[in-house]
Amino acid sequence: MTTITMTSQRSERPPWLRNVFQRGWRMGILLLLLVASLGMAPLADAQADTDREMATAAPGISAEQWRQVRSGETGPNYRDSRFDSNYNLINASGETWRQIRNRWVSPFGLIAIGGMIVVIALFYFIVGRKHLDEPRTGRKLFRWSLLMRSLHWTVASLFIVLALTGLNLLFGKFVFRTLFGDAVWAWMISASKVLHNYLGPLFGVLLVVLLISLLKDNIPKKHDWVWFKKAGGLTGKHHPDAGFANGGEKAWYWLLATVGLVVVASGFVLDFPNYGQSRDTMQWANIIHAVGALGLTAVALGHIYIGTIGTEGSLEAMTTGYVDETWAKEHHNLWYEEVKDQAMSEEEIAALKSNSSGDASASKPS
Amino acid sequence: MAQMKFMCDAERCIECNGCVTACKNANDVEWGIQRRRVVTLNDGEADEMSISVACMHCDDAPCMAVCPTDCFYKTDDGIVLHDKDLCIGCGYCLYACPFGAPQFPKQNAFGERGKMDKCTFCAGGPAESKEEEYQKYGSNRIAEGKLPLCAEMCSTKALLAGDAQDVADIFRQRVVHRGHKDGAWSNNPQASTDNLAYDAARKG
Ligand code: HEM
Ligand code: SF4
Ligand code: SF4
Numbered sequence: 001m002t003t004i005t006m007t008s009q010r011s012e013r014p015p016w017l018r019n020v021f022q023r024g025w026r027m028g029i030l031l032l033l034l035v036a037s038l039g040m041a042p043l044a045d046a047q048a049d050t051d052r053e054m055a056t057a058a059p060g061i062s063a064e065q066w067r068q069v070r071s072g073e074t075g076p077n078y079r080d081s082r083f084d085s086n087y088n089l090i091n092a093s094g095e096t097w098r099q100i101r102n103r104w105v106s107p108f109g110l111i112a113i114g115g116m117i118v119v120i121a122l123f124y125f126i127v128g129r130k131h132l133d134e135p136r137t138g139r140k141l142f143r144w145s146l147l148m149r150s151l152h153w154t155v156a157s158l159f160i161v162l163a164l165t166g167l168n169l170l171f172g173k174f175v176f177r178t179l180f181g182d183a184v185w186a187w188m189i190s191a192s193k194v195l196h197n198y199l200g201p202l203f204g205v206l207l208v209v210l211l212i213s214l215l216k217d218n219i220p221k222k223h224d225w226v227w228f229k230k231a232g233g234l235t236g237k238h239h240p241d242a243g244f245a246n247g248g249e250k251a252w253y254w255l256l257a258t259v260g261l262v263v264v265a266s267g268f269v270l271d272f273p274n275y276g277q278s279r280d281t282m283q284w285a286n287i288i289h290a291v292g293a294l295g296l297t298a299v300a301l302g303h304i305y306i307g308t309i310g311t312e313g314s315l316e317a318m319t320t321g322y323v324d325e326t327w328a329k330e331h332h333n334l335w336y337e338e339v340k341d342q343a344m345s346e347e348e349i350a351a352l353k354s355n356s357s358g359d360a361s362a363s364k365p366s
Numbered sequence: 367m368a369q370m371k372f373m374c375d376a377e378r379c380i381e382c383n384g385c386v387t388a389c390k391n392a393n394d395v396e397w398g399i400q401r402r403r404v405v406t407l408n409d410g411e412a413d414e415m416s417i418s419v420a421c422m423h424c425d426d427a428p429c430m431a432v433c434p435t436d437c438f439y440k441t442d443d444g445i446v447l448h449d450k451d452l453c454i455g456c457g458y459c460l461y462a463c464p465f466g467a468p469q470f471p472k473q474n475a476f477g478e479r480g481k482m483d484k485c486t487f488c489a490g491g492p493a494e495s496k497e498e499e500y501q502k503y504g505s506n507r508i509a510e511g512k513l514p515l516c517a518e519m520c521s522t523k524a525l526l527a528g529d530a531q532d533v534a535d536i537f538r539q540r541v542v543h544r545g546h547k548d549g550a551w552s553n554n555p556q557a558s559t560d561n562l563a564y565d566a567a568r569k570g
Contacts, residue, residue: 077410078407080404081386081400088466089405089419090465094428094464095428095464168434170434173435173436177436186452189454190454198476272476274474279461279466282457282461
């Protein structure tokens, strides 16, 4: 009835009709009109004068408002009947997010990580492991305290868990659902989400602690630049100069201190929807998080390779806390010069350990 | 096979929220969730316009494309449904959905949102028994040969539900009858250029 009442107020009505209204037959005529218009509808359809009808129709929304709807803006007189809803009519950025995530982040993340694995494998089979040039002296230098080693391995394990569960969120459905069936997949993916969302913040906190405790050793120096120009000793015969941390290790440190913290920060945004951040914020946080995390995962593979099978004598630094003199001389010559008089034989270390019934952290230089 | 669609005729919607209430009732929807909402543009102004929105059961559904668990599926009738046993409540479907259809019973720390809930076109969802289906997804009127209750109850027949072809035919008739160049969305520049009424009259 609303529309009909509205039309009756319009001025283009023929005079006789207006008179009828004034005589108070309003209701009856309206009913008549309604019935008549139903009967005449097909006729009218055939000869609709669109321009004239347009002028008399109930006013529609303007081009400006249509633009607002499409762009996701909401004016002051926008209402949504849903409780607590702050949504616009059309979530305009949703499709953009979908396209960026599914068309770019997902395939290129796979290329980055897959590519890294291929490069590392090729490097290993063609160039091979980096052996020590000189034989070991058997005398050891103290490098990592038990506390630092525990911190490193905790952060590393958390990183691996987060990377695997994160990758499962992004790629798992293409592999495991068809492979294992719905029951196993449901369990896998919900475990991934829970692990990722609860361990993520723990990782974030411990990463900050790790970064702070390593800061002193990772301040960039001039010789680090030279280290990079010589590609860490890959080219040329001699190892370039390096202090406690070499150029490559410092680069990994600063990558974690920048991209790593961005991943953590965006992870926190995604992880705590209770603060009511908008869908748009979540979309950006997700893209930043995924790009950063996939990039870090790719570089982490390189870090893992160099620290384990890639270089002779490196892994024992992080497992036992001690390195051989030869390794120190070749990989960290500037550091070696500082601490060479503190070298100890296996027996001395064993004695030190039994005395202090634990760690020899007191002997860590500087 | 039918391709089920909703369509809300904004020229008719009087913002009574009958559809919202009908849906809540028909599906026993969880507290805090409202599968359908009515949006009003320019409330109180001369050009006020309302439209009822829920899941539009998209052809190339964004929710389906981004779900990490792949828990969505399209029925033979073109209805987009999801499996609550697989859903992990990550919220991705909500980020992607153009219509704000997916909702969550909670929104807690560590991404604890519970299972996503949305309009099912009154077609229920995957479950072992009828009772379980009703409890998880609400009624399955489609299985009983009925259309969604929101559209059935709409007092002005603004909200239409059914096979895309039927819905389009009804709307085309209305457009022709009204004579609007652009159907319900008056002054939408694109629709006026297309001249929906002219097209509809020629086709009809
Ligand atoms: C460096 C380690 C990390 C890696 C490798 C990683 C990786 C990923 C990846 C690949 C995704 C999936 C993105 C997508 O599907 O589009 C993801 C999602 C997510 N990540 Fe991380 N992430 C890491 C750290 C963190 C941290 C520290 C937090 C929290 C503080 C976090 C919280 C999240 C959340 C909340 C999601 C959304 C998934 C959901 O809600 O289920 N992540 N992460
Ligand atoms: S939930 Fe949103 S994206 Fe998915 S089918 Fe419904 S309207 Fe489309
Ligand atoms: S919330 Fe559930 S349905 Fe939505 S994308 Fe995540 S897993 Fe899929």
